Amino acid sequence: MTRRRLLGGAALGAIGLSVGGTLLGTATSSASTNGAPGGAPGTETYDAVVVGGGLSGLAAAKQIAESGRSVLVLEARERAGGRVHNISTPKLGVTLDAGAEFIGPTQNHIATLAREYGIATLPTYNEGDSVYWNSGQRSTMPSALGLPIDPATPEAALALAQVELQAFLNFPVGEPWKHPDAAYLDSVTWEQWLESRTMSPTARMLLGLASSAALSVEAHELSALYFFNYVAAAGDEANPGSLIRLLSTSGGAQEQLFVGGAALIPLAMAAELGDRIVYNAAVRSIGWADGVATVCSDVGIVKARKVIVAMSPAISGDIEYLQGLSTERQGLHAGYRMGAISKFAAVYSTPFWRAKGLSGQVIGNGEPIDVCFENYAEGNHVLMGFISGDAMRRLDHAPEEQIVAECTQNFVDYFGPEARDHLDYGIFKWDLEPWSQGGPVAVSRPGTLTRYGTALRAPVGPIHWAGTETSDYWTGYMDGAVRSGQRAAAEVLRSLK
Numbered sequence: 001m002t003r004r005r006l007l008g009g010a011a012l013g014a015i016g017l018s019v020g021g022t023l024l025g026t027a028t029s030s031a032s033t034n035g036a037p038g039g040a041p042g043t044e045t046y047d048a049v050v051v052g053g054g055l056s057g058l059a060a061a062k063q064i065a066e067s068g069r070s071v072l073v074l075e076a077r078e079r080a081g082g083r084v085h086n087i088s089t090p091k092l093g094v095t096l097d098a099g100a101e102f103i104g105p106t107q108n109h110i111a112t113l114a115r116e117y118g119i120a121t122l123p124t125y126n127e128g129d130s131v132y133w134n135s136g137q138r139s140t141m142p143s144a145l146g147l148p149i150d151p152a153t154p155e156a157a158l159a160l161a162q163v164e165l166q167a168f169l170n171f172p173v174g175e176p177w178k179h180p181d182a183a184y185l186d187s188v189t190w191e192q193w194l195e196s197r198t199m200s201p202t203a204r205m206l207l208g209l210a211s212s213a214a215l216s217v218e219a220h221e222l223s224a225l226y227f228f229n230y231v232a233a234a235g236d237e238a239n240p241g242s243l244i245r246l247l248s249t250s251g252g253a254q255e256q257l258f259v260g261g262a263a264l265i266p267l268a269m270a271a272e273l274g275d276r277i278v279y280n281a282a283v284r285s286i287g288w289a290d291g292v293a294t295v296c297s298d299v300g301i302v303k304a305r306k307v308i309v310a311m312s313p314a315i316s317g318d319i320e321y322l323q324g325l326s327t328e329r330q331g332l333h334a335g336y337r338m339g340a341i342s343k344f345a346a347v348y349s350t351p352f353w354r355a356k357g358l359s360g361q362v363i364g365n366g367e368p369i370d371v372c373f374e375n376y377a378e379g380n381h382v383l384m385g386f387i388s389g390d391a392m393r394r395l396d397h398a399p400e401e402q403i404v405a406e407c408t409q410n411f412v413d414y415f416g417p418e419a420r421d422h423l424d425y426g427i428f429k430w431d432l433e434p435w436s437q438g439g440p441v442a443v444s445r446p447g448t449l450t451r452y453g454t455a456l457r458a459p460v461g462p463i464h465w466a467g468t469e470t471s472d473y474w475t476g477y478m479d480g481a482v483r484s485g486q487r488a489a490a491e492v493l494r495s496l497k
């Protein structure tokens with residue numbers, strides 16, 4: 001179905017907000033409009049309510065609306081997009097991607113949406129050398145290489161090859177609990193798995209970077225099974241997942257970025273959904289009886305036949321489920337936690353690093369910034385560094401001047417003294433956002449996936465689950481979020497028939 005059809009389709013009814021425990025909305029159920037069961041216009045029962053207006057919730061709502069069913073999105077924030085969000089620098093007003101930014105090969109679901117809304121991509125700058133920082137020692141390597149030239153590289157490459165092999169060997173993507181070695185892999189952390197291989201500290205550091213750079217957690221914070229699944233998920237139905245694809249710029253997940261910022265995509269989706277989204281509508285509880293769910297939000301109560309909870313399992317447990325949840329679903333909520341992340345982006349008058357033959361990319365164990373990229377920002381010259389895991393937690397409540405000083409020093413160490421003279425900067429602490437509680441993704445502790453993993457997508461009463469963490473491919477990424485929303489919408493539409 002086309003975008004025009006959604007925009008031009010029969011209005012689903014004005015949303016009459018009424019605060020204070022009264023019914024929210026006057027859904028003109030398209031089911032009833034079509035003569036199908038589901039209540040007459042004005043019965044105030046939606047076909048579906050989507051909780052969360054991030055990419056997964058928006059993708060679900062779009063598909064449901066396009067099918068002609070009535071849908072309402074309840075979003076806790078005053079904006080759509082969740083972990084995809086544009087910010088402006090305070091002095092110059094330069095637009096930056098505070099959250100998701102990059103897109104790469106096999107991420108066709110998000111790419112299709114971007115094309116639909118006319119949002120263009122640009123290649124991430126990948127010319128010249130990257131900086132490799134190992135415990136205060138700076139060296140450079142061709143950006144195209146991926147791994148630094150270091151005596152530990154062959155060992156690290158060997159361990160990487162084992163991870164790659166797992167992903168190739170029919171890994172049960174999205175259902176890692178079915179892996180023949182699942183019991184072992186989910187009994188150890190990624191760090192313990194690395195320690196069980198004979199490796200030098202530097203090789204271990206390089207492998208550990210795979211989790212801190214991609215997931216913003218320390219290697220001891222996640223199950224090895226989770227990590228192997230994450231790698232196997234970095235592909236699609238035709239292309240097995242790959243750690244190289246996950247971590248690379250050219251040919252990998254960091255290959256392109258969106259002109260104007262990735263947030264243009266959820267903003268366009270939200271504009272299209274129009275009054276089907278209600279903002280500042282944090283959902284506090286969901287109950288259900290006799291085929292109707294009752295969703296209580298900060299702006300009122302909504303009735304629906306189906307509900308899609310579209311967010312990370314690390315935060316979906318904050319909602320009260322009045323009829324209770326299975327032990328598995330509760331275990332899942334307790335076993336997932338968000339990574340810790342912020343970006344520090346600095347605006348410069350010239351791309352001075354390019355003049356030195358540097359791509360603007362960094363990898364290593366620098367602190368607080370361990371990974372950098374050059375960013376495109378409306379023609380401005382921007383260096384962006386990730387602060388993740390323990391480094392982020394240390395700085396979460398530090399004064400901003402301290403964070404700026406530490407990050408600027410990193411840039412000086414990596415790129416030279418010119419880095420001190422930034423014109424403006426942007427920073428956004430995802431850990432302190434109550435409706436995200438971190439990022440980029442939630443990871444699971446050992447014992448979670450094998451015990452409770454089957455609850456990730458299993459409906460509970462009328463509730464279906466979306467969110468990038470529930471995706472088979474590209475879990476943790478925008479593409480996974482869109483996939484998960486489309487999957488949950490298809491489940492709901494099937495069950496409404």
Ligand SMILES: Cc1cc2nc3c(=O)[nH]c(=O)nc-3n(C[C@H](O)[C@H](O)[C@H](O)COP(=O)(O)OP(=O)(O)OC[C@H]3O[C@@H](n4cnc5c(N)ncnc54)[C@H](O)[C@@H]3O)c2cc1C
Nearest residue numbers: 052054056076082083100101102283439440467468476478
């Ligand atoms: C710093 C950072 C960098 C990233 N970089 C990339 C990248 O380069 N490429 C990439 O593909 N991905 C990246 N990601 C990951 C990507 O942003 C996520 O995978 C994706 O946006 C998740 O979408 P979602 O809909 O699953 O969840 P979310 O975006 O978290 O959406 C959940 C929504 O639910 C709302 N909500 C929460 N609780 C309630 C409640 N009780 N009631 C109502 N609403 C509620 C939230 O406000 C939010 O809008 C990055 C993320 C971060 C934070």
